[in-house]
Amino acid sequence: MRAPDRPPALSVRGVGKSYGGTIALDHVDLEIAEGTIVGLLGHNGAGKTTLMSLVAGLVRPDAGEIEVLGHSVARHPRRARRELGLAPQELGIYPPLTVRQNLQFFAELAGLRGKEARRRTEEVAEPLALTGLMDRPASRLSGGQQRRVHTAMALIHRPRLVLLDEPTAGVDVETRARLVAHVRELAAQGTAVCYSTHYLPEIEDLAADVAVLHQGRVIARGSVDELVRRHGDSAVELVFSGAPPELDLPWPVTRQGEDTLLVRVEQPHLVTARVLAALGDAAVRLSALRVVRPSLDNVFLRLTAGQHSDNGEDHASTDRIEAEQHA
Ligand SMILES: Nc1ncnc2c1ncn2[C@@H]1O[C@H](COP(=O)(O)OP(=O)(O)OP(=O)(O)O)[C@@H](O)[C@H]1O
Ligand SMILES: [Mg+2]
Numbered sequence: 001m002r003a004p005d006r007p008p009a010l011s012v013r014g015v016g017k018s019y020g021g022t023i024a025l026d027h028v029d030l031e032i033a034e035g036t037i038v039g040l041l042g043h044n045g046a047g048k049t050t051l052m053s054l055v056a057g058l059v060r061p062d063a064g065e066i067e068v069l070g071h072s073v074a075r076h077p078r079r080a081r082r083e084l085g086l087a088p089q090e091l092g093i094y095p096p097l098t099v100r101q102n103l104q105f106f107a108e109l110a111g112l113r114g115k116e117a118r119r120r121t122e123e124v125a126e127p128l129a130l131t132g133l134m135d136r137p138a139s140r141l142s143g144g145q146q147r148r149v150h151t152a153m154a155l156i157h158r159p160r161l162v163l164l165d166e167p168t169a170g171v172d173v174e175t176r177a178r179l180v181a182h183v184r185e186l187a188a189q190g191t192a193v194c195y196s197t198h199y200l201p202e203i204e205d206l207a208a209d210v211a212v213l214h215q216g217r218v219i220a221r222g223s224v225d226e227l228v229r230r231h232g233d234s235a236v237e238l239v240f241s242g243a244p245p246e247l248d249l250p251w252p253v254t255r256q257g258e259d260t261l262l263v264r265v266e267q268p269h270l271v272t273a274r275v276l277a278a279l280g281d282a283a284v285r286l287s288a289l290r291v292v293r294p295s296l297d298n299v300f301l302r303l304t305a306g307q308h309s310d311n312g313e314d315h316a317s318t319d320r321i322e323a324e325q326h327a
Helices: 048-055 077-082 099-109 114-125 143-155 173-188 201-205 224-231 268-285 296-303 318-325
Strands: 010-019 022-032 037-041 063-068 084-087 161-165 192-196 209-214 217-223 235-240 253-256 260-264 286-292
Touching (some): 048 161, 077 084, 099 143, 143 173, 217 224
Parallel strands (some): 037 192
Antiparallel strands (some): 010 063, 209 217
């Protein structure tokens, strides 16, 4: 918990950015408190990388204001930059240098010297399982190992705001779990983390809050539970042997495929008895009844329905949402 008089780790207000005719970000507001992890979700091209680049001062916004721990990125870029660590989507390691040299080089760039730089190099390697790889040239690491070095570089100077742009792209299951555990630990120590991923279960593992970016706008923000409650579709699913009957119920009933009905209702477990009663004689043909709870995947697809950022492809047809719900 931060004291009321302390600025948030990140404050983004009314930020806009266009590349030629492409609006990458449009009136984006986002705040991240110290000790909080925000999972940044969005389709390809939604604006996640652009947002992180702006926060890190690599790209200038066309409009709006960004502050890192109260330091304006536009007016005090060095002070802001000192407080943050960015692991960009694109790998930025030096292939001829060993893992240790890469880390020390970054430590020195971040202003650490001598013993302190060496100590931090060893410290940051451990949770990312790099200790055994320290003397290997980065060019001879696997893709996932290189990604781990790249992530370690962002953490080397103990930044209070960490921006991780798809840190688990291409890493194996064990590394993913390690990284998630380490990010949680950093947050528990007070670090604010902005973490983009296309792998939604990771957000749940991180116990992260969520910001959904869609076509350059933040269209939803909150905890996973809040979003699921607000935007998820709960339902009672009824499967019949043969064609489903007509049901007279006060909730929307939709047919799915040949033999299934979905009764959409906020608290499905409270209404199953009523649904069963409404079946009448058709109850003998009921082969399965299931309470369907929405997942974060389901909510994400629903929120971004029909307007895929990149190619106009509809990623959230009703069928797809329902299929996700059953997962
Ligand atoms: N340097 C650039 N020049 C022109 N357009 C750009 C540039 N960088 C990004 N864009 C455009 O800005 C939009 C947002 O891109 P951005 O890279 O921020 O998306 P993203 O959410 O990170 O996507 P992904 O999930 O694929 O990494 C896209 O339409 C993209 O084509
Ligand atoms: Mg990106």
